[in-house]
Amino acid sequence: MKVNNYTTVKEFYLLGFNFSQNLQLLLFSLFFMMYLSTITGNTIIITVIWQSSKLHSPMYLFLSNFAFMEIGYTSVTMPKMLTDLVSGDKRITVSACITQLYFFFVLGGIENYFLAVMAYDRYLAICNPLRYSTIMSNRFCHLLALLSWLSSFTSSLIPIYFLSKLTFCDKNKIDNFFCDASPIFNLSCTDTFYLKIYFFTLVWTVVFGCLFFIILSYIQIILVICKIPSRSGRKKVFSTCGSHFTVVILYYGSVISIILDCTHAFDLYEKLVASEPFRKKGYGK
Known part of the structure; x- marks a missing residue:
């Protein structure tokens, strides 16, 4: 990989929210209350589930893991954002930025795995x-819970390792309040084309692989529910997976809209066909 002869960047600058001091303090209060409620609510869920022997069932076990994951997910980005809003110091070291991205990526993967595992649980319970x-x-x-955690932690190591080897020259501003993959790729003065292909292929594999499994599970569930003669019986059975189904719709609706952003898709395609291996095969003509 060729690296330009520029000054190596050691810190990034998270642009975040560029508002007046008073408005930033107002945002701090708002986001702090949201963060506190998230931590408190999920901690209560975990405590109630583990304290009550009546709730020691598969679905509640997965729900407690899901709640713990949500605590970690919000804690990866929110504390740094809250600190930036108060102090105004929006700097973050490159190593800290990549570490934040690693845990953000890991916990995002775990969320997909748990949604798939919970769909499998509902499939077995109904079908x-x-x-x-x-x-x-x-x-x-x-x-299943242990494999979900281990799979996400280990599968994220390879792309993050290569990200940690990138060199950053001159440009150091990230137009976000946390470290995400796309801005880091764009800031690097190292050739990141193949790393982008690998990184986003891994993301798509996890997201759409879990979504495909969830869809198959719900197709089987719906087919079984349709065979129930009474309307009240169908409604009662479907209510056992209604909350999970709602979370799936909301989560994958937002995730897919981000991943399949047309601008990024066409940009990636243009770079792909313009690359040297593809030009040699005549695809870029």
Whole structure:
């Protein structure tokens, strides 16, 4: 990889919210209350589930893991943003920025895995109720939760390792309040084309792989529900997965709209066909 002979950047500058001091303090109060409510609410969920033996079921086990993940997810970005709003010091070292991105990426992957695992739990409960307790034993539930965490932590190591090897020259401003992959790629003076391909392919594989599994699970669930003769029976069965279904719609609706941004898609395509390997094969003509 060729690197230009510029001054190496050691810190990034998160532009974040560029408002007056009074407005930034107002935003701090608002976001701090939101952050505090998120931490408090999810901590209560975890505490209630683990204190009550009646809630030691597969769905509540996954829900407690999901709540813990939400605490981590918000804690990756919010404390730094809140500090920036108060102090005005929006600097962040390159290593801290990449570390923040790593945990943001890891916890985002875990969210996808848990939504898929919870869909599988609902599929077994509705489509195979007689074998549900046998298959979804406590040991198997803990194994699924552990595999979700390990898979996300390990699969994120390779792209983050290569990100940590990038060199940054002169440009150091990130137009965001946290470190995201796209701005880091754009700021690097190292050739990041193949790393972008690998990084976004991994993201798409995790997101759409889990979404495909969830869709298959809900197709089976809907087919079983449609066979229930009474309307009240269908409504009662579907209510057991209604909250999960709502979260899936909201989460993947927002994620897909971001990933499939047309500007980024066409930009990536143009770079792909203009690359040396593709020109040699005649695709860029």
